[in-house]
Amino acid sequence: MSKVQIKVMDNGSLRITGDVELIDMEGNKFDTKPTFSLCRCGLSEKKPFCDGSHKGKFQSVVRAE
Structure with a gap:
């Protein structure tokens, strides 16, 4: 199985690759x-x-530190 990546997009979706x-x-x-x-x-x-549909309407929470 190849590597899977989940990227949390700022004010947007979860981008899944793999x-x-x-x-x-x-x-x-x-x-x-x-x-x-x-x-x-x-x-x-x-x-x-x-x-x-989120564009301009959704704000994600501050990133974890």
């Missing part, structure tokens, strides 16, 4: 690409994926 399976609570697998973004703001019409 060979990963995304599965819902019932065990259903989502079709994903090698890089995809997950919604953090709750505004996306394509949940759990980000569709860019």
Whole structure:
């Protein structure tokens, strides 16, 4: 299995890169690409994926130190 990277985007989504399976609570697998973004703001019409609806409307919390 290749390395998986999860990048927390400032005021945006979670960017997932690598060979990963995304599965819902019932065990259903989502079709994903090698890089995809997950919604953090709750505004996306394509949940759990980000569709860019957060732009100008979502502010993430301050980064951990």
